[in-house]
Amino acid sequence: MISPILSVARDGSAPGAPSLVEALENGSVLVFHDEDFPFSDFEKRFVERPFADGKAKNVNIRxxxxxxxGAAGTPEEQEALRQLLIRYKAFAQGLIDRHLPAYTGKVTLAGTSYRPFEVDQRKLSWRRDDTRLHVDAFPSNPIGEKRILRIFRNINPNGQPRLWRVGEDFGSMAEKFLPRLPGYSPLSAxxxxxLRITKARRSEYDHLMLHLHDALKQDMEYQQKGPQADVQFAPGQTWVTFSDLVMHGAMGGRYMLEQTAYLPVTSQADPELSPQRILAKKLGRKLR
Incomplete structure (x- = not known):
């Protein structure tokens, strides 16, 4: 099954529909059409040209x-951009509180980013090429028993959509790719x-996710022929998904805001739907 795209009205899901938490944990991408995030006259310059030094693919606060x-501009402009990102972080928290209240007090907000560059113009290695279908995993920042929840918003001023493609469900993908992955070494972790190459010890889950990320991106036949669907996110739309569960690739668009959040697996409505538990079931044992 390809990951569903679920449109959400301002007052939440329709009567009789699955709860938003249930949909999210089952691998949906939630799309919000009516969440306001206005720009001041001064802030509008940030979608007229990139205020980035070009050394990285985005500008962020942490x-x-x-x-x-990673920002560029005058000190005044950089401070205004910083305040914009702080405001977006608060916006993301508010969206969680309103629409995903089961997660309130349980999620930890991490980095917030401004992404002004056109996706197709980035010249990256295959591992960093986010146009390829992948699940998120962080090489230097092991996740362990946490989930990666991300809140995106298209802020393009010229009507340009953000183009994504999404892949098949995590379990079906894992069945195909798990047999290819190298074994886990606690000693290496x-x-x-x-050596402080990683911020903490990689768990077996972190090891598997990193190798799934790489195996997916390297398999060009799967990239071209695997189950997938194209998705467009219009300017003003906000979308939310567990990016460690939903295979995705960014295919086009420029000017986007993004918030990363972490949720403990044990704080899910159903922890058995987490990639941690799915991988353990596929292997027939607990992960180390």
Whole structure:
């Protein structure tokens, strides 16, 4: 089954429809059409040209100090961009509180990013090529027993949609790719953490997800012929998904905001729907 795209009205899901949490945990992409996030006259310059130094594919804020990284412009403009990202972070938290209240107090908001560049113009290695279908995994930042929840918004001022494609459900993909993956080495995981190559010890789950990410991106036959569907997100739309569960590729568009959040697996409505538990079931044992 290809990941469903579920449109959400301002007042939530329709009567009799699955709850938004249930839909999300089952691999849907939730699309919100009526969430307001206006720009001030000063902020409109950030969608007229990229305010980025070009050294990375996005500009972001991280940490308690919300330090801005990768931006360009005058000090005044950079501070305004920083404040815009702080405001988007609050917007994302508000969306969770209104539409996914079961997660309120359980999610931890992480990095917030401004993505002004055209997807198709980025010249990246295959591993960093996000036009290829993939699930999210972070090489230096092991996730362990957490989920990756992401809130995106198209802020393009000229009507250009954000183009995605989504793939088949995680379980079906895992059945195809798990037999190809190398075994997990706890010793190697400890060494990477000791050398501070990773911020914490990679679990077996982290190991599997990194290799699934790479195996998917390297398999060009699967990229071209695997189950998939094209999706367009119009300017002003906000979409939310578990990006560690939903295979996705960004195919086009420029000017987007993104918020990453982490949710403990045990805080899900149904932890058995997590990729952690799905992979364990496929292997017939607990992950190390």
């Amino acid at each position: 940490g308690k100090e919300a330090a801005l990284r 400890r060494l990477l953490a000791t």
